[in-house]
Amino acid sequence: MSYGKYIMIPGPTPVVRSIQNQMGREITAFGDPEFIKDYKELIESLKEMWRCEGETFVIAGTGTMAMEMSVANTLKKGDNVLIVSHGYFGDRFIEICDKKEYAADVLQSEWGKIMPVQEIDKKLSEKEYQAIIVSHVDTSTGVRAPIEEIGKVLKKHPNTIYIVDGVCATAAEREYMDTGIDILFTGSQKAFGVCPGLMILWASKKAMERRASLKKINEYYIDFDKWVPIMQDPSKYFATPAINLVWSLLESVRLIQKEGLENRYARHEKVARSIQKALEAVGFSILADPEHRSVALSNILYPENVNDADFRNNLYNENIIVAGGLGAYAGKMFRLGHMGHINLNDVSAVLSGIERVLFNMGAVKETGVILNVFNETYKNL
């Protein structure tokens, strides 16, 4: 990757050259037949790859817009919704649902742990929920929710729409719509490795039926009904598509197709587990329980002798950017994104940069340990 800086945060993630090149292309008309063909290929590929039988939307906006779009098209004022929150972004849904005046119940896990499926099962049997929302990976904690198991529980509740926030997971963690998911969404800047500015949302047939049953909704730009005609035939106009971002995302999708989705999931698993082990070997610990750790990012707790601001400033001076902790973990943790199109050489550079900084700060006595553990773990996985 020819990249001056390693942007190792949970989005935006590094954008590889072939995707960057799409951003630099000369603009064309949204009605240009060549562009329409590309937009159509993008929508159809995403739909097929994530096994979506309903509709797939690719629209200018961020993950937060997709969060709003997911509920605005499936719930009306007063509807019961269950929010399973594993941290900061789960909590954001509490605010969204409050604004829209849905009757939200919240199951909140302790940070670093999952909400057990049995608890969710129990809660769902107490009353009829029109929807349930789960974030697959909450960026604030690095915890991966068991979304397939939750999908199985939801078979008992055919009137409940299953919404999965995949913003920090999709294209890194295994997800397919045919595991019972009704709405899945993400943003272009996370595991797709594209610049920020697009959201992708998959909606099942059941979700589309729910939208139809709501008739008129108080939304304009994010109304499914406004976009379905465009997604089915991108030669139509509703609002100007983000042309260069569409090209960029198409390039990312082609890279993913070349790699294979399952291979991509396996690669993320192998790289993430090796990174996590390597970081533990130099004194860090990982917030998330070992069996519920994400492969998209790691949320890493400092040992006593490492100061957050010093560590991240020193890393920044080495051209490596990581994110700080959120909420109660601000100052106690850093967050390292390792999703998308990063390769082993990028990972090696970043890990050795981390160790060099620790060494220069006097927090470790020798160098070489981090790459040894990484390479050893990687080889044996």
Ligand SMILES: *Cc1c(COP(=O)(O)O)cnc(C)c1O
């Ligand atoms: C980043 C993120 C969001 C918000 O996405 P934006 O593109 O910043 O609006 C939502 N949910 C999760 C889990 C995220 O990681």
